[in-house]
Amino acid sequence: METFTEAHLLRRSRGGADNRARARLERRRHPNLPRPYQLRGLIRHDCCERKMQAEMLHGSIYYRCLARSLAPGSPAAADHPKTVNLREAHLLGPLNTWLATLFDRQHRADTIAALVAAQDTDDSDLRRQGLHARIRDADTKLDRHRRAIEAGVDPIALVDAMNAAQAEKAIATAELEQIPKPIKLTTSQIEKMIDALGDVRAVLDAGRPEDKQALYAAMNVQIRYDHRRQVATVTADPHGFSTGVRRGT
Template identity: 45%
Template sequence: MSSGDATWQDELVVRTDVIGCGLAPEIVSVDTFTQVQLMRRSRAAGGMRGRGKLDRRTFTTSRPYRLRGRFRCTLCERKMLAATIRNTIYYRCLARTIAPGSPVLTAHPRTVNVREDHVNDPLNDWIMQAYDRDHINQTVAAIVAANPRLIAARSQRTRAVAKLKDADKRLRRHRAAIEAGVNPVALVEPINAAEAEGAAAKAELENLPEPSQVTAAEIYARIDMIGELGTSLSSAQPERLNKLYDAIGLELRYAPDEQRVHVSTTLRVANECVRGGT
C-alpha cells in the first residue's frame, strides 16, 4: 500500500476467454459519395465562409452508446468512434484519420467496424460470471497471483542472480588459467571487469525492494463496494451499466484480424490499481 501522497498502480492481467464479433458491410455507395463530394466543392467555392461549413462539428445526441470511449483498435491503439448506421450502433476506426505515412497504414483496413449488439450480451455475461458467488474466489485468486509488480521483482532478482553467477564463473576460470601458467598481467582487465560486475550484481540483490502485494481481502472489499457485480445485467438501463463499467474500469480492445474483443477491468484498491481481464 502507498503512504502519504505517494501513489502507485498495479496492473494485474488475467486472461481467459474472448468475445467474437462480426464486421459491418460497406456503408456508402459510389453515387452517394460522388454527390457529397460535389456538394463539398460547391460550398468551398463560397470562400472562407463556405469552407467553414466543411469543418467537423461536435453534435450532442440522446442515443445511448453504452461502450463509448471504451473501445480501442489493436492495429493502431486509437480509440474507436461510436456511430449509428441504419439504426445499428457500431464502433469504428477509419484509416483515413491516421497520420499520412504512418507504418500502421500498411496493415490497417480502410474501415474497422464492430457492432455493439454483438458485444453487449457476451460482455455482461462474462462480468456476471467472473464476479458471481461460484467464481469470485477463483477471480480474486487469479488477480492476486498475476500481480505484475511481484512478477517484475522476481524477474529482476533472477537476472541479478544470473549476473552474479556469471561473474563468479569467469573469476574462477581466470584464476584457473593463472594457476595453469597464463601470465597474470594478461588477465588483469578481465578479472577487474568480472569483479566489478559481481559486486554490482551483489549490491543490486541487497538493495532490491520488497514488492507491494495486493491482498485478497483488499480485492474482496473493493468488489463488495460495487453492488452491481454478480447481478443480472441483461435488462439494465444504460446509465446503470455505465456506472458499473466505470467502477470496474472496463476497457475493450478489438482485434480486426481475429474478429475478437479482448476485455480488461481495473479495480482500484485505495491508491492501487488492480486489473483483470479476458
C-alpha cells in the first residue's frame, strides 16, 4: 500500500509540473544507484600515461581523458586532444573474446599452469609472512630488553617498551590466527572447473557487471589506449598474453 501511495503521489506531482520541472524530476530519479563501471581503473591513456576516468554520458559508459586536467607545463599537453572518449561497450566484446581464448585448446595448458603457479603468491600467504615478521620483530625487541635488564638496566625504565612489544606480538598473533588457511587447487581440479564452465565467452557475456569487474581486476587486466590509431592494447597477468583490441565505430 505504501509503494502504491508513493507512486500515486509521484504521478500527481508530475501531472502538475511543467516541462522544465518534469525534466528536473526525471534527472533526480535513482540518484544513488551504483554504476557498474566494469573497466574502472584499468584503462590508461597512452598519450599522457594517466588513467582514464569513467563517466556516464547519454546513457552509455565512457572512459575520458581531459586535457584541462593535465598538470601545468606537462609535455603531454602539446599532443593531447581537448577530450578523449572511449566507449566501454566497444571494448567489452573483444576483451571477453580474447580472455576466452586463454582457455581454448591452444592456450589451455599454459593458462592452467599459470593459475596453479599463481596460488603460490596468494594474498593470504603474503599477509602471513608479514605477520610472522612482526612477531619475530617483537620477540627480538623483548629479548633485547631482557638482556638489558640482565646487564643491569633498571627494569622500570623498560616497562613501557616491553609492554608495547608484547602488545604488538599479541595483535599480530591474533590476526594470524584469523586468516583462513588457503585451499590450493590441483591442475586436475582447475581443469574440471574450466570444463564445467563450457563456453567461456558465453559465460563472460552473460555474467553480472559486478562479477566481471571483479574478474578483470583479479586477472590484472590492463588496457592502454592510443587515440591516434584508436587501438587499445590489452594485457593480463599471470597469463602473459597480449593483444590489440580495435575500438568499434
